[in-house]
Amino acid sequence: MNAITQEDMRSEFSFKPEAKRIPGSMAIWAAILAEMSEFAIMFIVYFLGKVHNPELFYEGPTRLNTLAGTSNTLIMLTSSFFVVRAVMAMRNNKPITSARWLWGAVICGVLYLIIKYFEYQWNAAQGLETETNIFYGVYYYVTFNHFLHVGWGSAAIVWVIFRINTGIYTKDEHEGLINMALYWHMIDLAWITIFPLMYVIR
Amino acid sequence: MTHEKRINYLWLFLIALTLFSAFMAERDTPGFSSIAIMSLVLAIKGRIIVDHFMELKHSHKILCTLMQVYFYVIPALIILVYLFPEQIAKWTTL
Numbered sequence A: 001m002n003a004i005t006q007e008d009m010r011s012e013f014s015f016k017p018e019a020k021r022i023p024g025s026m027a028i029w030a031a032i033l034a035e036m037s038e039f040a041i042m043f044i045v046y047f048l049g050k051v052h053n054p055e056l057f058y059e060g061p062t063r064l065n066t067l068a069g070t071s072n073t074l075i076m077l078t079s080s081f082f083v084v085r086a087v088m089a090m091r092n093n094k095p096i097t098s099a100r101w102l103w104g105a106v107i108c109g110v111l112y113l114i115i116k117y118f119e120y121q122w123n124a125a126q127g128l129e130t131e132t133n134i135f136y137g138v139y140y141y142v143t144f145n146h147f148l149h150v151g152w153g154s155a156a157i158v159w160v161i162f163r164i165n166t167g168i169y170t171k172d173e174h175e176g177l178i179n180m181a182l183y184w185h186m187i188d189l190a191w192i193t194i195f196p197l198m199y200v201i202r
Numbered sequence B: 001m002t003h004e005k006r007i008n009y010l011w012l013f014l015i016a017l018t019l020f021s022a023f024m025a026e027r028d029t030p031g032f033s034s035i036a037i038m039s040l041v042l043a044i045k046g047r048i049i050v051d052h053f054m055e056l057k058h059s060h061k062i063l064c065t066l067m068q069v070y071f072y073v074i075p076a077l078i079i080l081v082y083l084f085p086e087q088i089a090k091w092t093t094l
Helices: A005-011 A024-052 A054-064 A066-091 A094-124 A134-167 A175-200 B001-024 B032-053 B061-084 B087-089
Strands: none
Touching: A005 A094, A024 A134, A024 A175, A024 B061, A024 B087, A054 A134, A054 A175, A054 B087, A066 A094, A066 A175, A066 B001, A066 B032, A066 B061, A134 A175, A134 B087, A175 B001, B001 B032, B001 B087, B032 B061, B061 B087
16 A cells, blocks of 8 residues: 655655745736746857848847947836836735836836837937848837837736735735736846847847 | 845946946947957846846746756857958858
């Protein structure tokens, strides 16, 4: 007979609880991993384009607006910081403070979109279009994809603020806020990878 | 150090790393050292966000490893593409 003693059970299930804990829901992690994979494919396309067209990928970043890229990186990092502070405020049972931090993140998201819009206008004035060469084709495809993510991510933050204001989230139950925070950090992670690839590295 | 203070300092550190990257971008002649530094900066920034902002450092091991590996692989690819562009181009030519 396969008698399992209490000792066996203890040794078999000896993981620390935090080692198995998943922040947020499984659904948001499925979305995050899918999105990270999507961006990974774009980065592989970038690397392939770079090895096959070294001159274009050397010259490309020098004609882009580094100030716009740097500003948007600072804005994305700051928005992520605001989102972390919003989660901390909610855990400290301060929903109004949490909502204020989130409004800060929304303002950052909108600022990012405005800067990106003017960057595209500036590029167009310099004659940098999707058809200019493969570097700018990849640049527009990746950055516009990210632009869309920031757009709907900002809308998701506004939705979470609405939920906080209606009292749905509490100190102990605010998984929706955590899910949104994780998704926003993923958008930030994508941008901190795009920034050196498109604006810095030659 | 409180959690709040640590997060504040990490944010300031991320801002400093970004300004450093921008400074590197404006330099005239990029070489291997600047490519290696940029890759390291990307790996550090990714690790800070994954570990501390997403709070994965002490969470689910597989998720944590998957997210951390992403920010080892991309910087490694940046360096490989810089060092061996012709070889990689040869391997990926149809």
